[in-house]
Amino acid sequence: MKKETVLPAKSISGGIDLPGDKSISHRYAMLAGLAEGTSELRHFAAAADCHSTLACMSALGAEVKVEKGVVRVTGRGARGLKASSRALDAENSGTTMRLLSGILAGQEFTSKLTGDASLQKRPMKRVMGPLREMGAQITGRDDNFAPLEIRGAKLKAIDYKIPMASAQVKSAVLLAGLFADGVTSVTEPARTRDHTELALEEFGASIEKSGKTIRIHSLRGTNGGGTLVAKSLDVPGDLSSAVFWIAAASMFPDSHILIANVGLNPTRTAILDVFAAMGAKIKIPGLKSSHGEVIGDLDVQGTSLKGGVIEGDTIPLVIDELPMLAALGPCTEEGIEIRDAAELRVKESDRISALAENLRRMGATVEERPDGLKVAGRSKGKLRGAEIDPRGDHRIAMAFAVAGLAAEGSTVIRDADCAGVSYPTFFEEMKRLAQR
Ligand code: S3P
Numbered sequence: 282m283k284k285e286t287v288l289p290a291k292s293i294s295g296g297i298d299l300p301g302d303k304s305i306s307h308r309y310a311m312l313a314g315l316a317e318g319t320s321e322l323r324h325f326a327a328a329a330d331c332h333s334t335l336a337c338m339s340a341l342g343a344e345v346k347v348e349k350g351v352v353r354v355t356g357r358g359a360r361g362l363k364a365s366s367r368a369l370d371a372e373n374s375g376t377t378m379r380l381l382s383g384i385l386a387g388q389e390f391t392s393k394l395t396g397d398a399s400l401q402k403r404p405m406k407r408v409m410g411p412l413r414e415m416g417a418q419i420t421g422r423d424d425n426f427a428p429l430e431i432r433g434a435k436l437k438a439i440d441y442k443i444p445m446a447s448a449q450v451k452s453a454v455l456l457a458g459l460f461a462d463g464v465t466s467v468t469e470p471a472r473t474r475d476h477t478e479l480a481l482e483e484f485g486a487s488i489e490k491s492g493k494t495i496r497i498h499s500l501r502g503t504n505g506g507g508t509l510v511a512k513s514l515d516v517p518g519d520l521s522s523a524v525f526w527i528a529a530a531s532m533f534p535d536s537h538i539l540i541a542n543v544g545l546n547p548t549r550t551a552i553l554d555v556f557a558a559m560g561a562k563i564k565i566p567g568l569k570s571s572h573g574e575v576i577g578d579l580d581v582q583g584t585s586l587k588g589g590v591i592e593g594d595t596i597p598l599v600i601d602e603l604p605m606l607a608a609l610g611p612c613t614e615e616g617i618e619i620r621d622a623a624e625l626r627v628k629e630s631d632r633i634s635a636l637a638e639n640l641r642r643m644g645a646t647v648e649e650r651p652d653g654l655k656v657a658g659r660s661k662g663k664l665r666g667a668e669i670d671p672r673g674d675h676r677i678a679m680a681f682a683v684a685g686l687a688a689e690g691s692t693v694i695r696d697a698d699c700a701g702v703s704y705p706t707f708f709e710e711m712k713r714l715a716q717r
Contacts, residue, residue, distance in 0.1 A: 285697035285708045287685030289666075290715035292535035292583060297526055297710065299518030301350070302544045303703050304448070305574065306331040306516050307376045308480040311384060311456070313354035314343035314362070316484055318511030324542075325352040325516055328703045330374035337381055340365040341392075359459065359500045359509055364390035368428065371396040373629060373673075373702050376449055378427060379408045380477075383453035386417035387460025388433035395428040399629050399673055405429060408453040411441045415457055415465075438463035438499065445624065446597035448473035451495070458497035459486060459509075468494045471594045474548045479573035484509040517544030517576045521601045522704045524552055526714065527581050528605045529683045531561045532612045536583030538714065545575045551598035555606065559586045559613065588613030588658050592620035600624060601676060607636045608680035610656025611645040611664050612687045619653035629702070630674035639681050642667040643688060666690030675702035682708070686715060 306326035311334060313320035325331065327350075335352065339345040342363040344355035357363070362384075369385075369392060371377035378394055382405070385392045395401070406425040413419055418432035438461040443450050451467050455477055458465030470493070478495055481488050486509060487498035500507050523540050530536035545553075545568065553563055562582040569576050591599065591606060596619075599606070603619055610617035619625075625632040636656075637649040644665040646657035666688045671678035678700050685692030700707040 282696045283698045285682065285694045287682050287692040287694065287711070288717065289688060289690070290533065290686040290717055292533040292716045293526065293530040293686070293714050294537050294716050295714045297523070297538055297540045297714070299522050299540060299543060300328060300704055300706070301326040301516035302519040303328045303331055303521070304376065304474055304476050305480065305544065307334045307380060308452070308476050309514055309516065310334045310338055310352070310354060311380060312480055312484040312509055313511065314338035314341065314356050315359050315384065315459070316356035316509040316511045317358045319353055319355040320511040321513045322352040322354065323515045324350050326519065327705050329372065329701050329705070330377065330703060333370065333372040333374045334377045334381070337369045337371065337377060340367065340369055356509070356511060359507070362388055365392060368393035368395045371400055373397050373399055375400060375403055378405065378429070379449040380452050380456060382408045382412060382419070382429065382431060383456035385431040386412040386415060386419070386433055386457045387436050391430065391432045393428055393430050401427045404627055407445065407447065407450050411439065411450070411454050412457055414439050414441070415461060417457070436461040438465040440466045442468045443470065446471040446473050448477070452477035455481065455495060455497050459500045461499045462501060464496050464498055466494055466496045471597050472548060473597050474546065476546065483512055483514065483572050514572050517571065517574055518542045519703070520544050520549050520552065523579060524602045524605050525679050525683050525707070527556060527561065527563065527579070528609050529686055529714070530581045530583055531556065531586055532583070532609070532687045534583045534585065536581070538581050540579040540581070542576055543579050545577045547575065548598065551595055552602040555589070555591060555595070555599060559589055560584055561586060586613040588615035588617050590618040590620065596622045596624070604632055604636060604676045604680040605683065607654060607656055608640065608684040610658065611640070611643070611661065612684070613658045616656050616658035618655040621652055623652040628674070630672035630677060632674065632677065635672045635674060635677045639669045639677065642669065643684060643692070664688035666692040668693045668695060670695050671699055673699050675699050675704065679704065679707055682711060
């Protein structure tokens with residue numbers, strides 16, 4: 282368990298190349314494993330989570346070759362996956378477990394899916410429910426938790442209204458829909474990231490969207506074409522990783538960073554609107570489109586952030602960025618308040634509790650609530666360096682490392698290696714970018 286010490290900085294400056302987008306990499310890896318032929322996935326995420334997905338696809342019979350940032354996956358075809366001889370291990374990755382459950386529900390074999398201690402505490406009933414309705418038999422500990430056993434079946438198409446805003450649940454049902462006997466639809470209560478829909482289209486599936494409903498045609502249907510085709514794809518940089526640098530740069534007036542090739546899919550960019558509303562200086566010099574995804578560079582200058590309230594339908598659109606926003610609270614004028622975000626309690630850690638505990642360790646004034654937290658702004662005093670317990674959660678570790686840059690004294694991040702779940706080079710990058 283490696284500790285990292287973060288010292289106060291004067292500003293953040295330099296050029297940044299981000300790791301490939303985690304959400305997109307998962308989807309490309311899974312669909313490439315179901316496609317016919319060899320897909321080339323360039324700038325594939327370095328994130329440990331996405332390598333868990335690759336390992337699972339390989340255990341299911343896809344051929345996976347990793348060479349620097351390029352991953353080549355030779356798929357087995359939509360009906361060609363084979364039962365794995367051992368339990369599939371999603372490690373820390375909820376996306377791997379939930380999305381793969383959708384695929385495994387439609388296979389004519391039984392699979393076991395497991396994960397690390399954190400993942401074994403995260404709710405899986407949300408995917409077990411609809412996949413059972415489609416005809417798969419799924420058992421789990423306490424009928425909700427991994428390890429899961431999934432007995433695949435010839436699935437039947439359903440129209441599913443998702444009770445919570447979750448891209449993972451939506452994606453599990455859409456992926457299962459590839460193997461169902463007709464057209465499967467999902468309706469979301471609020472918009473969530475649409476990388477699954479875009480990736481399915483890229484790999485040749487037939488999918489339609491109207492409002493908050495998405496329909497997917499089965500590969501088993503006569504006019505569905507029956508196959509997915511291998512693709513050569515570029516993964517954009519991960520905006521959720523960029524947010525740590527946007528936050529860090531925005532804390533110091535003299536900062537200036539340039540972040541190249543960032544994924545700017547409109548279902549992910551609400552965080553840029555949140556920063557803009559707080560007074561951040563972010564410019565996007567140009568946009569291009571690649572495989573259905575939007576990509577652009579970000580030019581961020583330092584400023585003084587106002588703070589604000591984040592709530593309602595914005596929450597699912599910025600769900601992974603909330604730890605950074607909360608940890609930024611004490612460096613803003615008015616503080617940060619997060620409401621309607623009870624989902625944060627079932628992420629890689631109970632993020633509301635982890636944020637409140639560690640912010641208090643740094644001397645911040647925090648009110649913890651069932652569905653969020655209120656963090657007082659600058660008037661309550663500067664953060665003090667402290668020892669941070671990220672509870673094994675990558676985003677908590679990185680959010681507090683950034684907060685440490687603006688604190689008095691040094692901040693020690695325990696178990697800092699956990700950042701590798703999404704951003705293995707985070708601490709090296711921080712040392713390079715922090716000006717002292
Ligand atoms: C993700 C969806 C979100 C997000 C997670 C990645 C995805 O989870 O928090 O980090 O790639 O679909 P939920 O669907 O549970 O909100």
